[in-house]
Amino acid sequence: MKFSVWLVGRGCRRLIIAMIVAVLVVSDLPETNRSFAGDAVPFARLGAQFKKSIRPLLGRYCLGCHSTQKKVGELDLEQFTTFAAVRKGTKSWLKGGRNARQRGNATEEVGSADRRSTQNAPELGGTVFVR
Structure with missing residues (x-):
């Protein structure tokens, strides 16, 4: 019995060591070593857009x-x-999403707000999904 407990304990130690080594190897890869902040679009540029x-x-x-x-x-x-006001106004966005979901399919709701005004809307390059 002591022998099987020793194997399990040793197996767990091996697993932990293998996981630590894997994390160290993966974290040293160039793709994961980049700063995510460097890839993000600055808020000033988002505000201008x-x-x-x-x-x-x-x-x-x-x-x-x-x-x-x-x-x-x-x-x-x-x-x-x-854009700062958009970021602060999360209650409005959450409420709008909740209202759309309560009425049915949110993608249909967004597109059917007013058929007269949305028929001439420019193509924005995608479908809005709220789930």
Whole structure:
């Protein structure tokens, strides 16, 4: 009995040592040794992209119904004037996603907000999925 316990204990030690060696080997690879921050887009650049590309689209296609004054679906997109405001406004995004899920398929809900306004919307290069 002591012999089998010794083998199990030794097997566990071997497994732990093998895992440590594997982690050390993998962490030394060039692909994993990079800083993730170096690959990320700086917030200043995201803010500029939001101001240049996204904000005008919101104004053209969304703010007619989802402004501070109208708030259709209790969603006020007019408050998001900067990318920093978008990052701080998580309650609005979570509420909008929850409302869409409660009504059924969120992808259909996003696309069916107003058929007249979304028919002429520009192609944004993808489908919006909220799950």
